Structures are given as C-alpha cells and as structure tokens.
Amino acid sequence: xxxxxxxxxxxxxxxxxxxxxxxxxxxxxxxxxxxxxxxxxxxxxxxxxxxxxxxxxxxxxxxxxxxxxxxxxxxxxxxxxxxxxxxxxxxxxxxxxxxxxxxxxxxxxxxxxxxxxxxxxxxxxxxxxxxxxxxxxxxxxxxxxxxxxxxxxxxxxxxxxxxxxxxxxxxxxxxxxxxxxxxxxxxxxxxxxxxxxxxxxxxxxxxxxxxxxxxxxxxxxxxxxxxxxxxxxxxxxxxxxxxxxxxxxxxxxxxxxxxxxxxxxxxxxxxx
Numbered sequence: 072x073x074x075x076x077x078x079x080x081x082x083x084x085x086x087x088x089x090x091x092x093x094x095x096x097x098x099x100x101x102x103x104x105x106x107x108x109x110x111x112x113x114x115x116x117x118x119x120x121x122x123x124x125x126x127x128x129x130x131x132x133x134x135x136x137x138x139x140x141x142x143x144x145x146x147x148x149x150x151x152x153x154x155x156x157x158x159x160x161x162x163x164x165x166x167x168x169x170x171x172x173x174x175x176x177x178x179x180x181x182x183x184x185x186x187x188x189x190x191x192x193x194x195x196x197x198x199x200x201x202x203x204x205x206x207x208x209x210x211x212x213x214x215x216x217x218x219x220x221x222x223x224x225x226x227x228x229x230x231x232x233x234x235x236x237x238x239x240x241x242x243x244x245x246x247x248x249x250x251x252x253x254x255x256x257x258x259x260x261x262x263x264x265x266x267x268x269x270x271x272x273x274x275x276x277x278x279x280x281x282x283x284x285x286x287x288x289x290x291x292x293x294x295x296x297x298x299x300x301x302x303x304x305x306x307x308x309x310x311x312x313x314x315x316x317x318x319x320x321x322x323x324x325x326x327x328x329x330x331x332x333x334x335x336x337x338x339x340x341x342x343x
Contacts, residue, residue: 100171108332109134112309131155152284185287194222224249266302
C-alpha cells in the first residue's frame with residue numbers, strides 16, 4: 072500500500088504519548104466518522120448437535136470503517152473487524168483483528184492489530200516495522216514485523232519468527248493467565264474450536280471475514296490452537312433478532328451513530 076497523504080492525527084497523538092513515556096491508547100487509532108460495513112449474528116453449535124440444541128455461544132460479527140482519508144481513498148480507511156461473543160454464563164468478550172491509520176513513511180510507529188477484551192481486562196497486540204529492516208531474516212518476508220504485547224498481566228516484544236519458540240509461548244501463556252481469570256480463559260479458548268470451512272465474509276471484500284476477526288485469539292492462546300480437522304464448532308445464522316448495538320457500546324467502544332458504509336465504486340482501471 073502506498074503512503075496515504077499527510078501524517079494523520081493518530082500518529083501525532085501516538086508520538087506525543089511515547090515522548091511522555093506513555094503507551095498509545097487502542098481507540099485513539101480509530102478516529103473520524105465511523106461507518107458500519109458489516110453486521111451479522113451467529114450461534115455456535117457442536118457439529119453433531121441438533122438444530123434446536125442450546126448454543127455453545129452467540130457471536131455478532133461487526134465491521135467498522137473510519138473516515139481517515141479522502142473519499143477517493145475509502146478502500147484504505149482504517150477498519151475494526153470484531154466478534155462480539157456472548158457466553159451462556161453471561162460473560163461477554165470482544166475479539167478483534169483491526170488496523171488503524173497506516174502511513175508507509177512511518178511504519179516504525181506502532182499500530183493496533185489484535186485485541187481480546189472481557190468486561191474487566193484486555194490483552195492487546197500492536198505491530199510495527201516492515202520487511203527489509205536490518206533485524207529481519209532475509210528469507211522471511213514478514214520477519215521485520217515487531218509485535219508489542221500489552222496486557223494487564225504483562226508485556227512482551229517479539230518478532231514473527233519468535234512465535235514458534237517454546238520459551239515465548241510459555242511467556243505468552245503466563246501473560247494471558249495473569250490477565251484473564253480461569254473461567255475467562257476457558258471461554259476464550261472454546262472459541263478456538265470454531266471451524267471456518269464456511270467462513271462468513273463481506274461480499275465486497277472476502278478478506279474481511281469472521282476467521283480474520285478470530286485471529287485475535289491465536290497469540291494469547293497459541294498452545295490451545297486446534298488443528299482444523301479437530302474443530303468441532305460451526306456457525307449458523309442466529310434466528311433471534313439482532314437488536315441494536317447499545318449493549319456493546321461500552322465494552323467495544325462503539326460510536327453512537329453508525330451509518331452504513333457507502334458502497335465502493337468500481338476501480339478506475341479494472342484488470343481485463
């Protein structure tokens with residue numbers, strides 16, 4: 072992606088916060104008028120369960136876009152790709168993989184990537200850097216990407232290739248354990264049993280999908296990732312009316328006004 076105009080307000084805020092020794096706030100990365108690009112509700116059930124069996128949990132998939140650039144650059148506006156998960160116990164979680172403002176001239180700036188939040192705590196993954204840095208492995212096109220783990224249970228800085236390290240996985244598990252209660256961890260790990268053979272996605276952007284949102288769990292609970300052939304939960308449309316998003320506004324920091332995201336115009340020079 073090419074650089075998108077002048078440096079945006081987010082990076083001014085983030086730079087000032089770092090100068091003061093503070094960590095950037097997740098929601099500062101998503102400013103400007105917000106639009107609702109996708110909204111669908113699902114129930115998760117065991118593959119072998121009867122259609123009327125109680126769900127393992129309910130999940131509402133929401134995609135937000137933020138007017139950070141000009142109208143012409145609308146395809147590159149920042150997005151939040153969220154799963155709003157309700158457990159039978161009443162516990163609620165926000166699981167998301169998102170991308171805030173991005174300027175290629177400032178790729179060393181930290182930007183949001185993944186976030187898990189309960190009603191009492193959060194585990195965040197920020198990313199910075201790019202391929203081709205001096206620290207990168209020339210054999211790995213993504214090795215220059217750095218990941219900053221920020222959670223109430225601890226912090227860590229890692230590179231992509233480190234995620235396979237047993238030592239790092241232990242450290243991440245310790246951070247997750249210190250961040251979430253045992254019951255919260257049990258509920259969050261259960262979401263990793265979702266099968267994505269049928270992966271709901273936006274008609275206008277197949278890369279914006281439910282599986283992508285759920286990737287927010289993979290770093291925090293890496294040792295609990297289930298092989299695709301052993302995933303036993305499937306999503307089905309929720310027959311219950313979805314209602315509005317008022318109940319989620321506090322936990323997911325959703326704007327009060329969410330007009331529909333206008334349909335994208337066809338590319339100026341389509342490939343024939």
